[in-house]
Amino acid sequence: MVVLAGRPQDWTHEQFTTWWRGPHADAARILPGLVAYRHGAVTKDYDNPEAPGWDGHAVLTFADQTALDAAFTSPEWKAATAQTKGMGGRRIILITDEVDLLTGDDHG
Template identity: 90%
Template sequence: MAVSMVVLASRPQDWTHEQFTAWWRGPHADAAKILPGLLAYRHGAVTKDYDNPEAPAWDGHAVLTFADHGALDAAFASPEWKAATAQTKGMGGQRIILITDEVNLLGEDDHG
């Protein structure tokens, strides 16, 4: 069963939504997409927050998918993980990180 790390994040207070999205899809993605065992890496920039439409609480989400918990644990123990997470130290903003057992409810075997 595929395992995903799901991250929901808001930008640092002194960054615009566009700056945060560009960083996440640029330098941060470059560091994260080389994690060992990574099968899929998706990012979504928030365009509407239904619960707070006037001032969205979140700027984006990422889903990093691995074959199983062992592959995820190996990625977490890697120097690539250390380098990718070092970029976020002291940035500010907020985040929620969830580890999930993922099932494709459409019945397709698609990790992309």
């Protein structure tokens, strides 16, 4: 699962990154079945350098679709997503089938 997110208008990029890597990560890292959780703070947007379209991304890895589906119905998921309600930011959540293009390993 890949999440792209933009901060609320009244937050700085730094505030948003601190929140995402702090309280929000604390809530998300306990999702059942989560095997990897990475976050990237946007440092440069080549397509829009003056006003980046996004502030960060997260990649949450689960063993398979069944594990992801179980996480989506868990109380932990509800708690983690409740933190974002009413913030005024924006997000896109994508479910992906990942392949390592350097080694050719399928991680889907």
